[in-house]
Amino acid sequence: MSVITLDGRPIQVDEEGFLTDPSEWDEDLGKALATAIGITLTDEHWNAIRFLRTDFAEQGETATLRRVSTRGGIPVKKLFALFPQKPAKKMAYVSGLPKPHGCV
């Protein structure tokens, strides 16, 4: 675990750069995290991010792609277009949440 500076403030992250304290996140930080992995956020990105944040607050776990698609109503195909190659990981990263660990 280490502390980095992003969006002009200190942020605690794990060895892969994921926030370790989801409460340090706000939408400005989300923009900075997206920029760091080469993504410019559109309204469609924000729909996914806001679903992830709300669902995490209720469930205590990061939603899987299947959950974002079935419960959040955003097709998996769209998620791959918005967050190319590794949508589950990238969405969690930008949303300041832990990697989804449905994958054991």
Add this chain to the structure above:
Amino acid sequence: MKRQLLVLGAGTAGTMIVNKLRRKLDATEWDITVVDRDDAHPYQPGYLFLPFGTYSADQIHRSRRSLLPTGVDFVVGEVDRVDGATDTVTLTDGQTLRYDYLVIASGTSPRPDQTHGMLGAEWRRSIFDFYTFEGAQALAAALQDFDHGRLVVHITEMPIKCPVAPLEFTFLAEAWLREKGLRDRVELVYVTPLPGAFTKPVASEHLGSMLEERKILVESDFLVERIDVERKVLVSYDEREVPFDLLVTVPLNMGADFVERSGLGDELNYVPVDQHTLQSKAFTNIFAVGDSSDIPTSKAGSVAHFSVEIFVDNFLQLVAGEPMTGSFDGHANCFIESGDGKGLLIDFNYDTEPLTGTYPLPVAGPMALLKETRRNHLGKLAFRWIYWNVLLPGRPLPLPAHMSMIGKKAAATHQKEM
């Protein structure tokens, strides 16, 4: 009136639970009933070996009823729904069963119907599964005729039952092709939605290099959208394509449909539970044990085994009006067949990934972790006897339910790329 314990599913978890609890719960105070849709209990780890002709059908099936103790009612029927508000379960034949406590132990099943094209014209012609008896047998026949081309082993989506089985199948197929002198006429491809060979870094690295040594191509981060049956191609959501001549796929795994109908499931029909007690988050008198719950560890018989040990003690406390003090740690251990009469062993839990080192087994001596040995292979074969004769009857097996760090080598910190 006597108290009712109702268990849905007479598989690994359900059978162990009733065998253990029938001994502990006073028969004058408690009735125990188990429901399953049929009377054939499969030794599921045996399916892996069927395609290579190692086991015969009768070695991997027993009557469910014969594995249950006297004093337990066995009902053959299909569950329609659970009504948590009235503590009743309705079967599709109209029968209603009342319960004081309910254990959902209905497992997880492969669902080829959930991927477009999987159940089409090529199903069990050039597309096979090996997680069902019928699938594994059909695959055995197909392998007999397969002498060249692209053999693709594929995982649809995690989580799946026994997450190491697709790797084991791949290793066994590679060794089998070599034995038959066909290896250089077959291209072997391993297609996975994961970023590497396995879910956790240390094991993924070890198993990944084993695939590499065997010249097995890995197509990672591949989430299948559909199968183009005409062209015999797997197509991913990000429009990558993997052609195949023979596809061995692990379909999407889902919990039982009655869980969904009862409003008790998540998006894959798994029952959300407290990961340490397996108690339903919706009803305090409902538990989900084995593969049917949403706990973040492997869906595997070893998890069912270790968690049942904790559950049974907790359950006895609960019905005595005491607080439940046992806490399940997600402990799993699995033998991994690697071909040529060798195997590996992994041991892990919610917090500790599979590591190298040794596993202290009483009597048999330490087993090597994450390393190919003959002894691990023999351990895997011996387990079938243990399963029928020790595990399911609920006899004590000298393995601690909680994971231990004894013998394990700590992992170096990994830096991974996004």
